[in-house]
Amino acid sequence: HEPGPQEDSRFCLPPHPLPDTPETRRDMAAFKASARVLDQGIGMVLDALEESGLAEDTLVICTTDHGIAFPGMKCNLTDHGIGVMLMMRGPGGFTGGQAIDAMVSHIDLFPTICDLLEIERPPWLQGKSLLPLFRGEAEEIHGEIFAEVTYHAAYEPQRAVRTRRWKYIRRFDGRNRPVLPNCDDGPSKDVWLRHGWRDRPVATEQLYDLVFDPNETRNLADDPAMAGVLEEMRGRLERWMRATDDPLLRGPVPAPPGARVNDPD
Numbered sequence: 001h002e003p004g005p006q007e008d009s010r011f012c013l014p015p016h017p018l019p020d021t022p023e024t025r026r027d028m029a030a031f032k033a034s035a036r037v038l039d040q041g042i043g044m045v046l047d048a049l050e051e052s053g054l055a056e057d058t059l060v061i062c063t064t065d066h067g068i069a070f071p072g073m074k075c076n077l078t079d080h081g082i083g084v085m086l087m088m089r090g091p092g093g094f095t096g097g098q099a100i101d102a103m104v105s106h107i108d109l110f111p112t113i114c115d116l117l118e119i120e121r122p123p124w125l126q127g128k129s130l131l132p133l134f135r136g137e138a139e140e141i142h143g144e145i146f147a148e149v150t151y152h153a154a155y156e157p158q159r160a161v162r163t164r165r166w167k168y169i170r171r172f173d174g175r176n177r178p179v180l181p182n183c184d185d186g187p188s189k190d191v192w193l194r195h196g197w198r199d200r201p202v203a204t205e206q207l208y209d210l211v212f213d214p215n216e217t218r219n220l221a222d223d224p225a226m227a228g229v230l231e232e233m234r235g236r237l238e239r240w241m242r243a244t245d246d247p248l249l250r251g252p253v254p255a256p257p258g259a260r261v262n263d264p265d
């Protein structure tokens with residue numbers, strides 16, 4: 001079973017509190033109900049592994065592809081959109097109920113599985129093994145992680161780099177308003193639309209201090225005091241885009257053949 005959009009990370013909070021309305025309360029209640037269903041489903045899988053005698057030889061990975069489908073979360077590159085859950089249980093040190101706060105990325109799962117199985121990694125593989133974190137051999141494996149959006153329901157090219165202290169997000173479409181269809185329909189989105197969300201400005205560049213502003217609500221990109229940090233984060237992102245041959249370096253990215261793309265409004 002692949003978790004759906006309402007079954008994603010339980011550990012993210014909206015970038016600013018949703019208004020306390022009957023619609024948003026129903027929306028959150030439905031999300032919590034779906035999280036309970038997911039929890040029950042995972043429990044059935046784990047019970048089946050125990051009953052079959054396969055639990056000690058099976059690595060179970062539970063994660064999601066984005067934040068929950070509330071406004072300002074899914075399809076955004078703040079931590080509300082990219083800070084998804086990752087829970088693992090099985091051989092090789094994935095036991096004991098550890099909570100690890102190191103920055104990791106989904107691209108780290110492939111090399112982790114290679115190391116766990118003691119097989120050679122493909123030479124083109126990105127990412128780093130998580131085993132040193134779980135075995136207590138390292139506290140960090142990354143000084144920076146990256147995230148991106150190009151298409152969801154509509155075109156909205158964004159790239160981001162995150163360090164322990166800073167988050168830098170850049171948009172590449174020249175649009176300065178929200179891309180409405182990339183926020184899934186729902187009661188909370190309806191509330192935002194009624195209060196003028198479609199016309200709220202969106203900055204081309206965003207810089208957040210994750211120590212003083214962990215909810216990423218105060219954009220520092222235009223603060224002269226942050227010019228040095230902004231330039232450093234721009235450089236980190238550009239180096240990664242060039243290293244990965246990002247198609248955005250050559251201009252707008254065309255939709256895949258046969259794709260249907262929504263009007264951003």
